[in-house]
Amino acid sequence: MNRRITAALLLALAALCARADDGSGLWLPADRARDGMGTLDIARAEVEGIADVVFRIAAGALPGNAGPDGYAITRQDGRIVISAASPVGALYGAYHLQRLARTGGIPVEPDIRESPRYDLRLLNHWDNLDGTVERGYAGHSLWQWDELPGTLSPRYRMYARANASIGINGTVLNNVNATPQTLRPDYLSKVKALADVFRPYGIKVYLSVNFSSPVLLGGLDTSDPLDDGVAAWWAAKADEIYRLVPDFGGFVVKANSEGQPGPQDYGRTHADGANMLARALAPHGGIVMWRAFVYDPDSDDRAKQAYDEFIGLDGLFDGNVILQVKNGPVDFQPREPFNPLFGAMERTPLMVEFQITQEYLGHSEQLAYLAPLFTECLRSDTYARGRGSTVAAATDGTLFGHSPSAIAGVANIGLDDNWTGHHFAQANWYCFGRLAWDHTLTSDGIADEWLRATFSDDDGFVEPVKRMMLSSREAVVDYMMPLGLHHIFAEGHHYGPEPWYERAVRPDWSSVYYHRAGSAGIGFDRTSSGSGATGHYFSPLREIYDDPSLCPENLLLWFHHLPWDYRLANGLTLWDNLCLRYQAGVEAAREFQKVWDSVEDKVDRQRFLHVQERLRRQARDAVWWRDACLLYFQTHSGMPFPPGMERPVYDLDELKRIRLDLKHHN
Numbered sequence: 053m054n055r056r057i058t059a060a061l062l063l064a065l066a067a068l069c070a071r072a073d074d075g076s077g078l079w080l081p082a083d084r085a086r087d088g089m090g091t092l093d094i095a096r097a098e099v100e101g102i103a104d105v106v107f108r109i110a111a112g113a114l115p116g117n118a119g120p121d122g123y124a125i126t127r128q129d130g131r132i133v134i135s136a137a138s139p140v141g142a143l144y145g146a147y148h149l150q151r152l153a154r155t156g157g158i159p160v161e162p163d164i165r166e167s168p169r170y171d172l173r174l175l176n177h178w179d180n181l182d183g184t185v186e187r188g189y190a191g192h193s194l195w196q197w198d199e200l201p202g203t204l205s206p207r208y209r210m211y212a213r214a215n216a217s218i219g220i221n222g223t224v225l226n227n228v229n230a231t232p233q234t235l236r237p238d239y240l241s242k243v244k245a246l247a248d249v250f251r252p253y254g255i256k257v258y259l260s261v262n263f264s265s266p267v268l269l270g271g272l273d274t275s276d277p278l279d280d281g282v283a284a285w286w287a288a289k290a291d292e293i294y295r296l297v298p299d300f301g302g303f304v305v306k307a308n309s310e311g312q313p314g315p316q317d318y319g320r321t322h323a324d325g326a327n328m329l330a331r332a333l334a335p336h337g338g339i340v341m342w343r344a345f346v347y348d349p350d351s352d353d354r355a356k357q358a359y360d361e362f363i364g365l366d367g368l369f370d371g372n373v374i375l376q377v378k379n380g381p382v383d384f385q386p387r388e389p390f391n392p393l394f395g396a397m398e399r400t401p402l403m404v405e406f407q408i409t410q411e412y413l414g415h416s417e418q419l420a421y422l423a424p425l426f427t428e429c430l431r432s433d434t435y436a437r438g439r440g441s442t443v444a445a446a447t448d449g450t451l452f453g454h455s456p457s458a459i460a461g462v463a464n465i466g467l468d469d470n471w472t473g474h475h476f477a478q479a480n481w482y483c484f485g486r487l488a489w490d491h492t493l494t495s496d497g498i499a500d501e502w503l504r505a506t507f508s509d510d511d512g513f514v515e516p517v518k519r520m521m522l523s524s525r526e527a528v529v530d531y532m533m534p535l536g537l538h539h540i541f542a543e544g545h546h547y548g549p550e551p552w553y554e555r556a557v558r559p560d561w562s563s564v565y566y567h568r569a570g571s572a573g574i575g576f577d578r579t580s581s582g583s584g585a586t587g588h589y590f591s592p593l594r595e596i597y598d599d600p601s602l603c604p605e606n607l608l609l610w611f612h613h614l615p616w617d618y619r620l621a622n623g624l625t626l627w628d629n630l631c632l633r634y635q636a637g638v639e640a641a642r643e644f645q646k647v648w649d650s651v652e653d654k655v656d657r658q659r660f661l662h663v664q665e666r667l668r669r670q671a672r673d674a675v676w677w678r679d680a681c682l683l684y685f686q687t688h689s690g691m692p693f694p695p696g697m698e699r700p701v702y703d704l705d706e707l708k709r710i711r712l713d714l715k716h717h718n
């Protein structure tokens with residue numbers, strides 16, 4: 053081949069490669085730190101080339117009560133000074149500086165003082181020891197259990213770095229549906245190896261434990277929390293763990309929930325179970341995060357169960373127990389009201405559990421930026437102590453004074469090159485960390501930061517794409533389950549619609565249990581004349597939720613069963629409103645495609661095509677959702693589609709035959 057042509061080809065190839073990005077770098081610049089470095093050296097490496105920085109670490113380096121993670125960034129004699137009480141605080145300061153450099157620049161005279169709102173900012177991995185991930189949509193588990201502890205994947209340190217850069221300081225390595233094997237000595241040595249990699253980044257490891265471990269692993273004949281032998285078994289196990297991992301964080305426990313064992317198997321309470329484990333960890337400074345995700349097939353309303361089971365236990369938990377409560381009373385739906393346990397258990401520390409992995413929001417196929425969902429919950433006013441008693445205040449220690457305060461997010465991270473499957477799902481990992489650090493940050497501000505650091509600092513890219521992100525969660529709500537509808541997903545995979553699903557093994561796993569559509573109307577009556585769940589909220593919320601004319605429309609069918617011709621504020625019937633919301637969702641998803649195409653020349657080819665392909669699917673699946681739900685609900689309402697609504701393109705029977713390939717979705 054002619055040399056000049058070869059050279060030209062090579063140049064073209066190089067240009068193409070430069071425009072390719074697999075997303076593995078996340079929001080971070082190239083890593084200058086190396087394996088084996090201590091925290092302060094990492095901090096130095098992170099700011100190398102960014103500014104002339106001096107670190108000042110001293111117990112009293114910061115005014116007031118900034119805590120070990122706080123930092124200040126100022127300038128003195130021309131140099132940037134990062135002051136902190138601990139090396140980890142300095143590292144957070146370094147990441148702050150790095151973020152500024154990537155998102156608009158470091159101010160000439162910085163006067164930054166930061167300390168996190170929550171003490172413990174945790175990811176929960178639902179990773180199994182066999183490498184699968186429950187509700188994971190980004191490939192297999194990051195943890196290579198077979199190779200540990202001998203081989204350390206380079207991704208472990210990258211993972212720690214990414215987390216530290218957004219303030220996450222703890223990780224629960226394994227699934228809440230925990231196998232007892234995790235606590236075997238060989239697995240504990242693997243856990244130690246991971247903890248050693250994470251430690252310089254300020255990240256502690258935690259484990260989910262199976263409550264029956266004394267029987268299943270220890271060979272005891274009971275796991276009764278009030279049995280001395282059982283308590284001794286756990287105490288010895290805790291000693292063994294702390295010998296390997298002196299800064300081990302503690303346990304997460306899913307007990308008496310979805311078939312998992314727990315103290316109720318022995319006629320004991322959640323408090324009995326949690327306290328027994330807490331006493332095993334207390335001498336070492338560890339904590340128990342006891343989950344409140346419980347529901348019973350016999351209960352008349354799944355949304356009431358956690359409250360009913362836990363409210364009477366307030367004040368009975370040991371000081372190192374935190375109750376880990378999902379944001380809503382059912383299960384990570386696209387929209388739920390906040391869980392009424394928040395604010396209601398004054399004498400027990402509660403933490404919010406969010407789900408970052410989009411089990412119910414389109415997996416890693418669909419773009420749904422979750423900061424609006426997270427902030428909606430955190431800023432909801434519980435009215436526990438009058439106005440301003442937000443979920444955030446009730447959990448961050450300010451309202452009731454509990455410490456440590458904590459928050460958790462179920463991770464969306466896997467072995468995929470880009471970590472999270474969808475490039476935009478990285479933003480959900482990112483925004484969870486940022487909000488755990490400071491829940492007063494805005495969805496807009498976080499999206500802005502993330503886009504600039506991850507894609508491009510060009511306003512022509514950032515502005516339209518940010519608008520798309522900010523409207524994406526509401527779009528998903530609209531085309532999946534608007535007006536307070538919830539849990540009308542297909543059996544098994546929770547990706548597509550199946551509002552006609554009624555033959556579940558338990559009624560509360562079917563869709564009809566939740567929407568209750570019939571000729572008389574649609575929605576779940578949770579008012580004082582229905583299941584009474586509205587009574588779990590403080591006044592004035594209970595009255596507001598109880599009255600359909602006061603209830604926020606976006607929660608209407610969560611709390612009310614209403615006739616199809618019920619009139620909403622806009623004067624249109626409930627049926628017409630439902631139709632138009634579904635339609636609006638479809639239109640929004642189509643708009644995302646146009647927005648993305650409009651920034652084609654501002655994004656590298658690889659990520660552009662990847663996102664373009666996913667958005668195409670999102671628009672298609674939005675139509676699937678709209679048609680499935682509306683055609684099915686129409687069999688109950690018997691009402692025509694409103695004139696302005698686009699007509700369904702599918703037949704109901706055709707949609708009922710769809711079976712998804714679960715390999716990609718579960």
Ligand code: BDP
Pocket residue numbers: 186187228229306310345383384411
């Ligand atoms: C549900 C998931 C299930 C989890 C459960 C939990 O479908 O896989 O095990 O939550 O949080 O949303 O325990």
